[in-house]
Amino acid sequence: AAGVIQSPRHLIKEKRETATLKCYPIPRHDTVYWYQQGPGQDPQFLISFYEKMQSDKGSIPDRFSAQQFSDYHSELNMSSLELGDSALYFCASSLRAGWKGYTFGSGTRLTVV
Amino acid sequence: AQKITQTQPGMFVQEKEAVTLDCTYDTSDPSYGLFWYKQPSSGEMIFLIYQGSYDQQNATEGRYSLNFQKARKSANLVISASQLGDSAMYFCAMREGPGANSKLTFGKGITLSVRP
Numbered sequence: 001a002a003g004v005i006q007s008p009r010h011l012i013k014e015k016r017e018t019a020t021l022k023c024y025p026i027p028r029h030d031t032v033y034w035y036q037q038g039p040g041q042d043p044q045f046l047i048s049f050y051e052k053m054q055s056d057k058g059s060i061p062d063r064f065s066a067q068q069f070s071d072y073h074s075e076l077n078m079s080s081l082e083l084g085d086s087a088l089y090f091c092a093s094s095l096r097a098g099w100k101g102y103t104f105g106s107g108t109r110l111t112v113v
Numbered sequence: 114a115q116k117i118t119q120t121q122p123g124m125f126v127q128e129k130e131a132v133t134l135d136c137t138y139d140t141s142d143p144s145y146g147l148f149w150y151k152q153p154s155s156g157e158m159i160f161l162i163y164q165g166s167y168d169q170q171n172a173t174e175g176r177y178s179l180n181f182q183k184a185r186k187s188a189n190l191v192i193s194a195s196q197l198g199d200s201a202m203y204f205c206a207m208r209e210g211p212g213a214n215s216k217l218t219f220g221k222g223i224t225l226s227v228r229p
Contacts, residue, residue, distance in 0.1 A: 056215075107158070
């Protein structure tokens with residue numbers, strides 16, 4: 001069965017650079033969530049989209065933005081990267097109708113140097 | 114207040130024995146869901162088990178069962194017959210609301226080490 005696909009798996013950026021993370025949800029899933037997990041930390045909710053509209057917002061820095069496209073894939077754009085942005089970024093997807101849970105991608109490990 | 118509390122910093126269990134990982138939660142929403150995820154050192158988040166607030170019976174999935182005590186607001190994970198591959202970080206998480214597109218809130222996690 002198709003899973004949630006995240007790309008890239010690993011990313012190394014320098015301070016003040018920008019990064020774009022991509023997420024391809026399970027086909028027909030209409031909701032996408034982004035989480036940030038710092039080293040040794042629990043995942044923190046950043047933002048979610050339902051049917052291409054932002055549905056909820058968590059502790060997402062102003063330097064970050066995200067959107068969901070017409071094909072339901074989502075991108076998390078991160079600018080002016082800081083060392084503290086180094087983390088594992090997860091995308092998860094779910095289906096609103098007949099909700100059966102969340103499926104997580106394998107994550108993108110971002111290292112800012 | 115913390116929505117999900119996991120106070121055990123690390124747990125050790127002998128292979129083939131059972132282990133209980135504790136989780137307490139805090140919500141005023143009558144409709145919520147509780148989840149357990151396993152995160153091995155490779156980093157992926159693996160779904161283990163789900164318990165809905167209105168479910169009458171405790172959830173079970175193979176070697177995993179959830180000891181749901183609603184009045185005490187606890188949702189402990191029981192792993193039976195531990196295996197070496199169970200060594201990982203375990204997160205308890207909660208979804209508040211009926212679930213349509215509600216986010217998950219995670220606890221701090223518990224590290225489980227299985228000894229041969």
